[in-house]
Amino acid sequence: MLFSFEIKVTKDSTVKRVLDRYGVSHRLFMRLRDAKMIMLDGETVANVPVHAGQRVSFVLPAAEQDAVVPSAAPLAVVVDNPNWLIVDKPAGLSSVPGPSSPDDSVLNRAANYLLATGITAPQPAIITRLDRDTTGLMLIAKHPFAQGRLDRLGVSKVVTKRYYALAGGQMPELSGVISAPLAPAADGIRQAVTLEGKKARTDYRVLQRGQNCTLLECTLRTGRTHQIRVHMASCGHPLVGDELYGGDTSVLHEQALVAAKLSFVDPFSGHKLAAELPVPEAMKQLVGEEKV
Numbered sequence: 001m002l003f004s005f006e007i008k009v010t011k012d013s014t015v016k017r018v019l020d021r022y023g024v025s026h027r028l029f030m031r032l033r034d035a036k037m038i039m040l041d042g043e044t045v046a047n048v049p050v051h052a053g054q055r056v057s058f059v060l061p062a063a064e065q066d067a068v069v070p071s072a073a074p075l076a077v078v079v080d081n082p083n084w085l086i087v088d089k090p091a092g093l094s095s096v097p098g099p100s101s102p103d104d105s106v107l108n109r110a111a112n113y114l115l116a117t118g119i120t121a122p123q124p125a126i127i128t129r130l131d132r133d134t135t136g137l138m139l140i141a142k143h144p145f146a147q148g149r150l151d152r153l154g155v156s157k158v159v160t161k162r163y164y165a166l167a168g169g170q171m172p173e174l175s176g177v178i179s180a181p182l183a184p185a186a187d188g189i190r191q192a193v194t195l196e197g198k199k200a201r202t203d204y205r206v207l208q209r210g211q212n213c214t215l216l217e218c219t220l221r222t223g224r225t226h227q228i229r230v231h232m233a234s235c236g237h238p239l240v241g242d243e244l245y246g247g248d249t250s251v252l253h254e255q256a257l258v259a260a261k262l263s264f265v266d267p268f269s270g271h272k273l274a275a276e277l278p279v280p281e282a283m284k285q286l287v288g289e290e291k292v
């Protein structure tokens with residue numbers, strides 16, 4: 001099965017401009033054109049003039065030669081939508097292939113999952129990445145057109161992401177905003193707060209306080225690498241288990257951070273898609289019984 005779509009033209013334009021408005025990139029348009037996959041009112045066309053009321057349809061061509069290799073390792077699918085997947089990523093698994101794991105990542109596993117559901121030459125794309133040791137919900141586009149539609153709208157503007165985080169020590173305020181620009185640190189591994197960095201904002205609220213740590217719900221307003229980890233460390237409360245940023249690893253050996261809530265309005269249907277995970281038992285036990 002290949003993905004196919006139809007768009008009704010609302011004003012005089014060209015095929016390329018109509019598709020561009022819906023998020024079809026120049027590269028994807030060229031692939032569609034070269035594969036003769038674009039039709040105007042049932043006739044195969046390239047970039048020709050169009051008029052209001054006409055219908056542009058296209059079928060996504062099969063994956064290119066450098067497409068991701070499917071991995072048969074298990075994938076925890078939380079939501080399976082015609083154009084999207086929301087999955088629950090375990091710790092220790094990369095979002096995308098890399099030097100340490102070129103053939104097994106969330107992306108590789110998503111390709112295999114789509115293949116098993118009958119998708120021909122799947123081309124999934126990760127929309128919301130997570131660090132290797134961060135667990136929780138990730139949004140995946142099933143095909144390049146879905147990816148393009150969200151990119152055009154702005155992922156950080158459209159997708160709401162909330163995390164459970166266990167910060168070291170007792171956070172003094174019930175809620176707050178950390179707005180501090182981030183950039184790569186000199187070691188090339190960590191991120192650092194610096195005036196020359198990119199704008200980054202994390203909102204948080206305290207869910208529960210313990211003797212030695214605080215359970216937070218954090219909302220990302222931007223999507224920078226290691227954002228929550230760096231922001232919490234910068235205010236003196238590194239995440240429990242986060243060795244890279246100075247967190248306490250005596251009780252946990254991976255950062256206590258879970259992508260727990262994810263929602264957005266599907267641009268294809270106009271309906272809201274959402275998923276939510278409970279607070280992990282390990283976090284509950286570490287924070288103890290004391291309430292806010």
